[in-house]
Amino acid sequence: MKEIVFYKTSSGKSPIEDFLDSLSSKEAQKVVWVLSLIEDMETVSTKFYKKLSNSDGIIEVRAQIGKNNFRLLGFEDKGIFVVLTNGFKKKDQKVPKSEITLAERRKAAYLSKGD
DSSP, rough: OEEEEOOTTTTTTHHHHHHHHHHHHHHHHHHHHHHHHHHHHHHHHHTTTOOOSSSSEEEEEEEETTEEEEEEEEEEETTEEEEEEEEEEEESOOHHHHHHHHHHHHHHHHHTTTO
C-alpha cells in the first residue's frame, strides 16, 4: 500500500493533473481506478505497475482503454510514496526515452528539495 503524490514544478503546476485533465472522462476514470489499486493493494500486478529497466528507479503506471494505452511515470520515495512526474499516451511498444529522461530529471529535482 502506497500513497500517490503528484509532482509539482517550481512554478506550482502539476503535470499529472494537466495530463488527467486532457483525457476524456472515461479515460481519466480508468487511470484513477488504477491509481486507487496502487494505493489500496499490498501487491499490484505488473499489468498496472512496474519498474522500468534501463532507468534510474523510474516506475510506470499502466492503464489501457480499448486500444489506447496511457502511462504515468514516477518513482518511489521511501517505499511509502509514489511520486508521479509525467503522463502520456503510449503509441509504441517502448516507453519514449524522452519521457524517461523527464521523469529522471523531475525525480532529481524533487529529491534535491528534500520533500
